[in-house]
Amino acid sequence: MSWAWLTQLSWPALRHQAGRQLLALLSITLGVALAFAVHLLNSSALNEFSKAAASLNGAPDLVLRGTQGPLSESSYAAVAKLPGLSLVAPVLEGQAQAVGADGKRFNLRVIGLDVLQSGPLGPELMPSELKSISSLLDPATVFLNPAAIARLGGKAERLSLRAAQGTGAAHSQDFAVGPAIAATGSALAVLDISGAQLLLGRLGELDRIDLRLEAGQNVSTWLANNALPQGLTAAPPPDEGARLSAMTRAYRVNLGVLSLMALFTGSFLVFAVMSLSVAQRQPQLALLGVLGMTAKERAALIMAEGLALGLLGSAAGLLLGYALASVGQQVLGAGLGFAVGKAGGKGFGLALSAAQIGAAAIFGVIGVLISLAACALPAWSVRRMPVALVLRGLGNELEPAPPSWLGPGLLLAGLVLAFVPPLPAWPDVPLAAYAAMFLLLLGGIACVPALLRLTLGLLSVLPKAMSGSALLALVRERARDQAGEASRSLAGVLVALSLSVAMLVMVGSFRDSLTQWLDQMLPADFYVRSSLRMQAGQGAALPPDYAPALCASGLAKTVTGQRSSSVWLDEHAEAIDLMAREFKVDQLPLVRPLVGPLAGPIVEPLAGASTALPVYINEHLRDQLQLRPGQSLTLRLTPGGARQEAYVRGVWRDYARQSGALMLQLSDYQRWSGDMQLTELYIWLKPGLASAEAGPQLKALQPNNPDDLEFAAVGELKAMSLSIFERSFAVTHWLQAVALGIGLFGIAASQSAQVLARRREFGLLRHLGLTRADVLRLLAIEAALLSGVGALAGLGLGLALSGVLVWVVNPQSFHWSMDMSLPWPRLLALLGAVFLAGLSASMLAAWRATGDAVVQAVKEDW
Structure with a gap:
């Protein structure tokens, strides 16, 4: 059969089921658009940064x-x-x-x-x-x-x-x-x-x-x-563009993977739509087989429909992605969270280069391939369809049930992959963790039929009067026979819900850990620093007479200082940030274990190393240099300066940087360097003095050029930090919402389509004596069962994925560890929304499909 015949047969099918196909088309469009828009913003920002750096550094x-x-x-x-x-x-x-x-x-x-x-x-x-x-x-x-x-x-x-x-x-x-x-x-x-x-x-x-x-x-x-x-x-000359690209690679890869979440979710919606379409068109497809269409040609017909969806969706997605990137540049910021604004400015434009046109082609091909992959199993089932049996109303179960071991096997494989370390070539890109999440999702979908059958077993514990009713018997039998169909209808929403739960838990855990970290790193009431900056953007030293004036003013109960600077390690070519401050070890956000005794605010050095300074490194430096508590390192104030032996006393969480940094006691730093300057002051106000009153009084202590100093209350700093956190995750929330929306549309469409496809069954039940209210109750029980299983499965799978995100992806990508916390109110609200969406869609379709005219549908079989 020629390609022209396939086209003539596939287009009417697409038009006949335009509503469901439109949802599949929309899912591909949104998935390609989001992925392409994020790529455009990131690549354009990096290109602009490279051009700006090249113009400043010359050639x-x-x-x-x-x-x-x-x-x-x-x-x-x-x-x-x-x-x-x-x-x-x-x-x-x-x-x-x-x-x-x-x-x-x-x-x-x-x-x-x-x-x-x-x-x-x-x-x-x-x-x-x-x-x-x-x-x-x-x-x-x-x-x-x-x-x-x-x-x-x-x-x-x-x-x-x-x-x-x-x-x-x-x-x-x-x-x-x-x-x-x-x-x-x-x-x-x-x-x-x-x-x-x-x-x-x-x-x-x-x-x-x-x-x-x-x-x-x-x-x-x-x-x-x-x-x-x-x-x-x-x-x-340094390649600043390559340096920024390497520094932000983990952020961009994670954001890119997240942007593909909508496309991945949409692929299951395409699969559900095409599977349902094939199931409803079995008699027509069987008739085409009797009339001479070969099995290969019937499969090609289904693949042609998937190709049409993929081409249309990808083309529309690329156009929409360019428009979203243009708007996102102005609304969300060019860098989407990573700091390219220092060199890039804003309003850089979105002129399409040859590389970006090539990327557009890649994303378009991805959209087409995902659409074809979603249609592969329905096409294969049509190819092996026994046309004679189908025309007689037999052999309707086309797609074989997966083996019972497949779901648990995929879950186990995903769990094993989660413990695989990243590749040495990409130490901050957790490819194995992404593969683990993919296998966990597939395993969760494969386990849906077993979960549904397990849930049916719980119906036996109901009172005998209820468990023996005809409605529950019908529910049990249909759920047993149609478990595979339920798995297909739940696939999209299960993926979207589990990923949404995972992101919700990860973001909530990060926010709670950040809040606790701010409490530990900002213990004082007020903070003072210079508004002037040195060459590398570091804060300038405070005026030497300000700290004595503050102590003599009586405004502060306690004043401590900090010296922020840079230090060089023999093991590291570039300078790293150094913070010398007065702190109590048990108040630091430390990652256990510690090394050496806790002897008070100044930690004693290790035995046999009387001149070694105890230092605390952040997690990024620990992972970059493979340092562990107790190991020694060599510090220099300048690249070729005098050596100072030190040892790692502990590792601390550092959510302010994605680069190496270390901390030590201010007194140790001053003895080593002879530098008595301070760059920040930590101020505990005297009792009864409010922060609003303290600001002008603290500023008045610097009568000459008071704008040289910046003053901030602890509440202002914490609010600003959390505001930056929310802006950084704004794109994440939008991508998550789009993917979840696609999943909800998917379950609504599949549930509605299944209800409408069962009009003959409902007509037969009405002929057998069931009232319309009985049929509605039957569908309500089925929808509640299916939506409940989907919500609970999505919750369990999402919690497993969140464990991978919190304990594997974030530490490997950003070198940030955090404590997992579960935002139960938001999780329950999310589960409730998914449950109600599935139930409402089913009941709305059931009300339309169970009217008085439904009894006439039985005549179609006479």
Whole structure:
């Protein structure tokens, strides 16, 4: 039979069952749309970040940095004399503040350049319109990018910048504003390097030296033939886009998997719709077989319908996904939760690149393949259909029941896979855990018939008068005979409900753990820090006279300090965050076990290591370096500085970072480093002083430039943290709601279709003496039984999936452990909604299908 014949036969079938097919089509459309929209937002944000980083870093062949921290200008002079160099560009970077058009301060990045050398390396850092070359060399002229100009409310002629100078002091300086530069990203100011050194209080210092070799020079050959001045290291320019991609890979993969949840749920709806369609069309399909259509052609007819659904749904999904991404860029933010805004800005646009068009094709193919896979089993059942028996009303059970061991076997395999560690190539992508969740879902679906039969056994415990009634007997017999059909109708809602339960438990557990963590990490009443930032975005040191003034004011009962900085480990190439603070060990959010005695606020070192500092590492650093409590490590204040032996005293939960960090006692840090500066203060207010009253009084202790300090009550910080948490999971909630909506539509459609398909059965029951109320009661019992089994199965399976998410996926992906907590009110509300949706849909369809005209349906068999 030709393809044209298959098309002519499949399109009428699609039109005849347009209502159910429309739901299947909608499920594929939404699944493809959500997956493609999330991919578009993530890839566009990463591309924009890469472009912004490239425009700031330029295109040097080599970057020189100091092993002991900043470089000296004498190093620059020595490097400039080396042969084979066409450009030698010194660079100094930092952070400053300006007053925006709204009267509030905002931070902007400051880059100091030798414009004659750096111009060819970073053309986007140079103004396109320039009246004279002298303005480029003027240390009192600053050049702003579009983001900074927008914060100032448009073109400005003068600008005052204020920056920290590393000693707790700050310096303000006025600049003339030159022509704009084209660099994208966050607010940026470019100026001559001498002006940047004066503003940042770093006279004679450089952060790096960018080199471009002469034409024909090879980097490795040049390095082999030239000796760099002592204290310098050479490396290719960092790929910031690749670094951010690696840093956010786990977040993007998890979000991508979650976005496919709707498509995965929709595949079961397509399967249920096509299975029901095939079951209702058995006589017609059998008649086609008698008229000459082969078994292979009948299967191809069903697959053609699935192909049509997949093509239409994927095409519509790609268009809808682009529209959703465009809206999501403005409403949800470009980064969907991970921090690309530092370089990417907003409003980056969604121009489709070749890679994104290729991704669109991949998502379209996925949608088509899922639709075809959902139709495979119904097509196979049609192929093996005994046409002669079906025409006589026999052999209607086309799809064989799965073996009884399949469900438990899949559940066991999923449980085993959950304990498989991630692959070394992708340490933060738990592929085995995703496979485990997939097997658990399939196992749960395969167990539905057994659960249904087990539930029927419970009916025998009812009083004899009830258990022996005709209605319950009919329910029992139909449930035994149609257990496979019930499994198909429940598949979509079971997947959606279990995934929704799992996400609800995971998010609730995370929120409860975060709340407890905030209580432990923010024990004081009030917090103070500098509003100024240093080069790497770290907080500047507090004015040295503020803490003594606070202690003498009588506003505080207790004041403790913290020094936030960076530290280098011999085992790790990049700097990691360091927090030196005063704390009690038993109040930290520690992951047991501890090592060494608890001797008070200052922990004694291990025996035999009297000079080793006890440090506490976060879970990310533990997993990254495979460190365990009791192991030793070496700290350095600068990359090539003096070594300080330390040992891991314990591991603490750190929900503020997705990178390595360590903590130690402030007194230990001060003895080691000699650095007595503080970057934050923890304030316990005196009894009777409310936070609302304390803020202005604490600010008044800094009469000169009070805006250099930021004050926050503990309640404000916790509310802000939870608000960030809710925004981060906003996309998760929407994706979860869409998948659950598809599942609810699926159970409503399948239940309604099954009721409408049983009109002859209802007519026969009416002829046998049952009233319409009896038939409605029968259907109510069946619907309640089916919906109840689905809700309970979804709850149990969802709790199993939540265990994988909480105890496997999150620790492997984000290196965050948490305590599981069950939000029973929300869970019960979710189960109740699913139960009522199934029951209501069945009863609404039953009311339409059991009217007086139903008795006429029996004549169709005469």
